Amino acid sequence: AQKITQTQPGMFVQEKEAVTLDCTYDTSDQSYGLFWYKQPSSGEMIFLIYQGSYDEQNATEGRYSLNFQKARKSANLVISASQLGDSAMYFCAMREGERGKLIFGQGTELSVKP
Amino acid sequence: EAQVTQNPRYLITVTGKKLTVTCSQNMNHEYMSWYRQDPGLGLRQIYYSMNVEVTDKGDVPEGYKVSRKEKRNFPLILESPSPNQTSLYFCASKTPGPNTEAFFGQGTRLTVV
Numbered sequence: 107a108q109k110i111t112q113t114q115p116g117m118f119v120q121e122k123e124a125v126t127l128d129c130t131y132d133t134s135d136q137s138y139g140l141f142w143y144k145q146p147s148s149g150e151m152i153f154l155i156y157q158g159s160y161d162e163q164n165a166t167e168g169r170y171s172l173n174f175q176k177a178r179k180s181a182n183l184v185i186s187a188s189q190l191g192d193s194a195m196y197f198c199a200m201r202e203g204e205r206g207k208l209i210f211g212q213g214t215e216l217s218v219k220p
Numbered sequence: 221e222a223q224v225t226q227n228p229r230y231l232i233t234v235t236g237k238k239l240t241v242t243c244s245q246n247m248n249h250e251y252m253s254w255y256r257q258d259p260g261l262g263l264r265q266i267y268y269s270m271n272v273e274v275t276d277k278g279d280v281p282e283g284y285k286v287s288r289k290e291k292r293n294f295p296l297i298l299e300s301p302s303p304n305q306t307s308l309y310f311c312a313s314k315t316p317g318p319n320t321e322a323f324f325g326q327g328t329r330l331t332v333v
Contacts, residue, residue: 110262139319141321141322143324149308149326149327149329150324150325150326150327151310151312151324151327153321153322153323156319156321158319197262197263199263201319207253207265207268207278208255208263208265208312208322210255210262210263210264211262212260212261212262213262
């Protein structure tokens with residue numbers, strides 16, 4: 107069965123520094139997709155970045171980049187130049203099969219300190 | 221504005237009183253789903269729908285019903301809510317294709333006492 111693991115329940119980072127949020131996954135599929143979502147204290151789920159299993163380049167979206175290491179089955183999110191507004195819960199998710207179902211990790215709560 | 225709208229945002233109810241959480245999307249998405257979020261467990265899928273009149277169980281369907289009579293609407297029905305259904309619920313929709321992101325509603329925080 108597919109599984110997503112986020113081993114960091116909480117993280118602290120100083121404003122303007124970079125931070126890496128860990129995500130490992132387990133799947134026997136050759137084709138899969140990996141997603142990161144941000145959930146601020148207001149509760150909504152905000153899509154950040156996507157990486158396909160066949161993508162050779164690591165995905166980047168502004169200050170977000172995904173460090174994709176296929177052999178190690180990891181898809182870590184890197185946030186550069188952290189801002190106070192980055193304080194939130196972050197979820198890693200994997201698309202299961204062709205139906206589009208997302209399997210989520212437990213989440214990492216990031217706190218950015220001024 | 222493209223969006224997924226859930227109502228209500230907050231709901232406190234009593235055990236056994238039937239309730240419906242509505243979900244509507246304006247993006248003409250075929251695929252819609254419901255998730256519940258619980259601390260330490262992330263989000264888990266309750267039900268999903270590939271298209272009108274096509275629904276199927278997710279990972280935690282017990283105690284829930286859904287319907288998909290129109291493409292834009294996908295209500296979640298709790299026939300007889302119990303305290304273990306106290307949770308944060310999300311509706312999501314997406315376009316067909318395995319690699320498109322899901323758009324989430326604002327969430328519904330349900331408390332069953």
